[in-house]
Amino acid sequence: MSFATPAVEEKPDGAPEWMVSFADMITIMMSFFVIMFALATARNEGKKAAAMESIEYRFGPKWRPFVNPAWDSTRTSSPARAPAEAAGGWC
Numbered sequence: 001m002s003f004a005t006p007a008v009e010e011k012p013d014g015a016p017e018w019m020v021s022f023a024d025m026i027t028i029m030m031s032f033f034v035i036m037f038a039l040a041t042a043r044n045e046g047k048k049a050a051a052m053e054s055i056e057y058r059f060g061p062k063w064r065p066f067v068n069p070a071w072d073s074t075r076t077s078s079p080a081r082a083p084a085e086a087a088g089g090w091c
Contacts, residue, residue: 035055
């Protein structure tokens with residue numbers, strides 16, 4: 001009587017593609033809710049206004065990440081710093 005060894009199935013290394021995109025989506029959603037919670041519980045109106053200004057700048061139509069300010073004469077602020085950061089940061 002001979003016993004045959006079962007064939008070992010080769011599995012690819014790493015995580016499946018759906019798991020990577022799911023993890024990205026969950027990370028983005030968590031970041032969104034952390035920002036919403038921080039804005040909802042902010043007691044200092046100055047910090048809240050600075051945070052809103054920075055969010056509006058980064059997600060609004062004025063932010064152009066791959067444009068050199070020397071090429072664009074309509075730009076008024078530095079591309080590397082948001083208005084709140086240019087005003088002294090969050091603290």
